[in-house]
Amino acid sequence: MTQMTPQEIVHELDKHIVGQGKAKKAVAIALRNRWRRAQVADPLRQEITPKNILMIGPTGVGKTEIARRLARLANAPFIKIEATKFTEVGYVGRDVDTIIRDLVEIAIKSAREQAVKGVRVRAEDAAEDRILDALLPPARGNFFNEQQATDDSTTRQKFRKKLREGELDDKEIEIELAAPSMQAEIFAPPGMEELTSQIQGMFQNMGGGRKKSRKLKIAEARKLLIDEEAAKLVNDEELKLDAVKNVEQNGIVFLDEIDKIASRSEMQGADVSRQGVQRDLLPLVEGTTVSTKYGMIKTDHILFIASGAFHLAKPSDLIPELQGRFPIRVELDSLSVADFERILTRTDACLTMQYQALLATEGVALDFAESGIQRLAEIAWSVNEKTENIGARRLYTVMERLLEELSFTAGAKGAETVAVDAAYVDGRLGELAQNEDLSRYVL
Known part of the structure; x- marks a missing residue:
């Protein structure tokens, strides 16, 4: 379990995710509370249960990325699963209890890797003697x-x-x-x-x-x-035994796409299994005992973080009992032009850095000017506004389109330096960005 303070956790998340301060703060506090609870003496410790989090926001703003980065920071058993993979017991699909079984398998694999690291020197000596x-x-x-x-x-x-x-x-x-x-x-x-x-x-x-x-x-x-x-x-x-205890006390489950199992009021026919999945999740989130091949696992102190775009359904479309199991709600904001600029330049292993490294292998030096970055951000934001808003994922499409010709010819011309400024961006993307019909299909 990590001993990082909430400020340190947010600082680490800032390296990879732009904005979304409220969501980062919520998960940082939840993660720190795991450590705080461990310091409390029994029997009070058993009464302190985690406060589950529901993250609400459009696609591509960082919900899943927060989960991925949190998994690396948590140093605790962590599993990310899609809620859409599960169906009500009796229907074709996975049973929700497999979430906990998979979490235990992950914890045991991680514990075994740590244990092997601890005995590696002795194992190397023994292997040497046998050779x-x-x-x-x-x-x-x-x-x-x-x-x-x-x-x-x-x-x-x-x-x-x-x-x-x-x-x-x-x-x-x-x-x-x-x-x-x-x-x-x-x-x-x-x-x-x-x-x-x-x-x-x-x-x-x-x-x-x-x-x-x-x-x-x-x-x-x-x-x-x-x-x-x-x-x-x-x-x-x-x-x-240690891994099972670790799962029960420090386990974290990230339920992605939870909005897809919400029953929308105008749709009744297709929802036969959705409410069933929600009802199956209830005891798991509230606290129950799940049978695994390593013994019975109590879920009372496992932290659940759920996320969803909720662009078709609303959080209120979830059954009331499940809504009550997620007391902390965080709304993530849509990305602005300034956010897109920061994503392109300020994050660790940002897109511009990745493309510079890729093309440098062919002897092509990419020089991204400030005006070029700004124009890329404006185009990505504009296309999102005019068509479907897919958040930061739009930058992948825009960057691929921008550098498509250069990536194709790189290596044939030999070493060269390419300045990516506003004029360069407009020359390759300007017409597409302005034509709504084209941008809908190409960008």
Whole structure:
């Protein structure tokens, strides 16, 4: 779990997302409250539940990006899922309980990676010894004495040095490795994922502990041996228990596109499964117990962050019980021309920087003038206003169209410098931006 303060979290989010201060502040406080709760003593700690967040705003303004960046900062079990993938129990589609099962799998995978990092040095030493055992003959038998022991040790150290310097990487050796477990692909009806995973687990455990002799180059054998030795050093049972506890106490679920499961008042026929999904989500968000192959998981302290554009439905179209489960509501603003300019220049790994790096590989130096950036921002904003407002995603289309010809001919002309100013932008995009019919289909 991260120990960053809300100000530090917002500062990190500012590097990648322009504006949306209210949304950033809300998720930063929610993330910090996880740490604050951990400092409170029982039994009061058990009574403190997370305050779920509902982010409302048009497409392309940063809702999903906030979730992606938050996942990296959280240092906690995190899953982002689309609400549209789920259907009411009994219909074809995924059951909402699989959200928690997937979250547990993510937590265990992450915990295993951390544990392997912790034992990597010991695993490398053990793998090295096994390779040396395969390379060198065993110690001599009846005539073994102190001098021979010294000679064997010296030879072993020489080979160890060569091994570490990579001189033996292409040499082939024969080693014994654990035989791979049986892989069985099982197709089951929707809602039976738990049974499927249990059957797959049974197949994987069959034949466990068997060894198989393989001839491999040392470079390849080393990787496999390190993985095998690391797996021996990691306590899998303890790891799973810690991961389950981490999910229950610090887990975060990001429900994207929640507006797509809202039932619009004018549409009745197609909503047969939408309200069912909302009702299935209710106990999950409020706090329930979900059965997984790692045991029962309580969802009482898992934080849920939902987001949706709500351009067809309204938040009030969600069933009242679900609305009540998201007490914190944040509205994200549409992007202005100034926001587009900042997206193009101020964010980490901004679009202009990406295109400069791509074309630099062909010897083309792109120089974005301030007037060019401003004109690009104006065109992107204008097209959004005249046609569908897709937010910052419009910049991808505009930039691709702007540099299409240059990207096609780059490399054929040799090294050159291209100044992208207002005139350059207008020459390639001006007519398209002004013609509403063309911009609707091309930009």
